[in-house]
Amino acid sequence: MQEKFLPNFHPDSLVCDSSSLISLAESCFVKVFYMLADHSKGRFLLPSGVEYECISYPLQSKNHALSAVRLKRAVNDGKFSVVDTGQLQHLTDEIRNAGNSVFLLRGHPLKIIQQGECEMLALAHAAGLRYCLIDERTTRMLVEDPKGVKEHLAAEFHTRIDLDHRALFTFQQYTKGIAFIRSCELVARAYELGYFENYGEIKNSAFEAAMNKVKISGCSIMSQEVDDYVRYMTKKQ
Amino acid sequence: MSLTPASAIASILASFNKRNVGDLRRINDECIEEYAITEGQVYLELSILSYSFAKIVGKPRYWDSPKRMNYMKKMSSSIAELSIELRSIPDDIAAKKIVSILKSVEHLDQSDQRYVRSLEAKARLKIASILYAKGLSLSKAVEMTGADKRDLMEFSGATTMFDRASTGRKFTERLKDARKIFT
Numbered sequence: 064m065q066e067k068f069l070p071n072f073h074p075d076s077l078v079c080d081s082s083s084l085i086s087l088a089e090s091c092f093v094k095v096f097y098m099l100a101d102h103s104k105g106r107f108l109l110p111s112g113v114e115y116e117c118i119s120y121p122l123q124s125k126n127h128a129l130s131a132v133r134l135k136r137a138v139n140d141g142k143f144s145v146v147d148t149g150q151l152q153h154l155t156d157e158i159r160n161a162g163n164s165v166f167l168l169r170g171h172p173l174k175i176i177q178q179g180e181c182e183m184l185a186l187a188h189a190a191g192l193r194y195c196l197i198d199e200r201t202t203r204m205l206v207e208d209p210k211g212v213k214e215h216l217a218a219e220f221h222t223r224i225d226l227d228h229r230a231l232f233t234f235q236q237y238t239k240g241i242a243f244i245r246s247c248e249l250v251a252r253a254y255e256l257g258y259f260e261n262y263g264e265i266k267n268s269a270f271e272a273a274m275n276k277v278k279i280s281g282c283s284i285m286s287q288e289v290d291d292y293v294r295y296m297t298k299k300q
Numbered sequence: 301m302s303l304t305p306a307s308a309i310a311s312i313l314a315s316f317n318k319r320n321v322g323d324l325r326r327i328n329d330e331c332i333e334e335y336a337i338t339e340g341q342v343y344l345e346l347s348i349l350s351y352s353f354a355k356i357v358g359k360p361r362y363w364d365s366p367k368r369m370n371y372m373k374k375m376s377s378s379i380a381e382l383s384i385e386l387r388s389i390p391d392d393i394a395a396k397k398i399v400s401i402l403k404s405v406e407h408l409d410q411s412d413q414r415y416v417r418s419l420e421a422k423a424r425l426k427i428a429s430i431l432y433a434k435g436l437s438l439s440k441a442v443e444m445t446g447a448d449k450r451d452l453m454e455f456s457g458a459t460t461m462f463d464r465a466s467t468g469r470k471f472t473e474r475l476k477d478a479r480k481i482f483t
Contacts, residue, residue, distance in 0.1 A: 089453070089454065102483055103481050121450075168337055173336075175437055177442075201432075219435055220337070242477050244474045248478040251471075252482050280457050284467060288471055295472070
């Protein structure tokens with residue numbers, strides 16, 4: 064159900080997590096957002112916390128100001144819409160509390176998600192939007208495959224992990240229907256739309272290099288997936 | 301049986317005195333795991349301490365002068381005192397005492413600093429990376445360690461952590477969604 068204080072966003076709008084902005088900005092692919100923005104009726108939406116984390120805060124830092132500047136310019140150029148999520152704090156907290164109650168270790172809840180990721184989920188839920196952009200692995204897997212997360216946690220902590228079905232049900236009430244894509248999907252789609260045409264006969268190499276770069280920059284994609292992607296995409300072209 | 305701060309510091313002391321890097325790394329892993337489960341600040345400080353010591357112990361330059369050797373002995377004494385105190389003080393006080401030992405470690409590191417990033421900053425980043433790999437979210441790992449998110453993403457991206465677990469839906473399904481959004 065659409066929250067009244069939020070504007071009506073086109074259903075193809077994409078709620079962005081900071082992880083994907085970071086991967087693409089650090090890989091020098093902010094221009095991918097420019098290209099794709101012209102191919103969608105929807106908007107790239109930045110929750111206010113994501114804007115602060117990716118732009119306002121790092122602008123003050125020597126180490127990461129450059130990528131922040133690139134993203135700031137994209138905001139100024141109208142490629143992103145920043146959404147004030149102040150009124151979503153209660154919903155964000157509910158999602159976080161539910162998500163952090165799903166898995167139990169030694170009988171106690173294992174807290175695995177945090178405000179930042181939950182703000183993205185809260186905005187998607189409140190605005191009735193389906194698509195989210197996230198490179199971070201845990202939040203995405205918690206929505207897509209909670210049993211897989213349970214198995215992973217059990218293997219990593221070398222102990223039994225219990226699943227609280229009631230907490231999971233609550234969490235899923237807020238997240239069902241959300242479809243995640245990653246920065247590598249944006250790069251792949253941009254490739255299909257001609258982003259790498261300027262590279263001429265080496266455009267396929269450029270695409271492969273780009274996919275590897277976003278992976279190294281932190282996009283949660285397997286090495287095998289990158290290889291499969293390159294084979295799949297370059298065979299079609 | 302879960303790790304206690306007292307048992308951790310005793311193990312750190314023994315391994316430091318024996319210059320056993322392997323054991324310090326093992327203790328580091330245990331402290332990180334306990335921190336992930338309990339979020340007890342004392343375990344973060346113990347993780348940073350054991351990581352820092354593993355780095356120091358493995359490098360001859362920290363042991364190559366009488367001045368530094370003396371410094372190491374003083375550090376060992378401080379840890380030995382703390383090891384006795386930890387049996388009777390609450391964890392939050394223990395965490396503060398470990399922080400003061402860490403300041404000595406930083407002082408030693410800065411006396412011959414080779415990298416821009418300090419030993420403590422490297423420790424926090426490494427711990428954050430392990431927490432993320434274990435299954436905590438990126439933001440959660442950052443929140444728990446104070447590491448920088450960008451640094452963590454770059455650090456994690458260079459590891460094989462994403463190859464060690466499923467990534468959910470097939471990429472072809474995600475690409476279908478991207479095609480629906482961007483026509």
